[in-house]
Amino acid sequence: MEDSSTKNWETAVLDGGPADGKRTRVTDRPRVIQVTYPCLPDGPEDGARIEALYLYRRDCGVTTEPLRYGFDAASP
Incomplete structure (x- = not known):
């Protein structure tokens, strides 16, 4: 298993939807x-968990940090 400290983390920002403006590392x-x-x-x-699910798709046109992920309104 690879040590997470050696991975190349990049910052990403979520655009639109319920998590608009949130940042994460990927x-x-x-x-x-x-x-x-x-x-x-x-x-x-x-014992069942119920959660609302939202998908964000990477904007492939953004090649430098922060990467951008746009809300997919058609997600389930």
């Missing part, structure tokens, strides 16, 4: 970043 320039927010269950809890 390695290997992933094409998609998944953002989740917890949802409260309506009724008794049975």
Whole structure:
């Protein structure tokens, strides 16, 4: 397993959607970043987690930091 301190981390900023303006660090320039927010269950809890899912796709035209990931409004 590779030590995370030796990886080439890059800063990325999320553009649009519920995480607009948030910054994160990524390695290997992933094409998609998944953002989740917890949802409260309506009724008794049975151990299931319910989360809202949002996808951000990398803008391949941005080649220097901060990388940009735009909100995909068509994501599930």
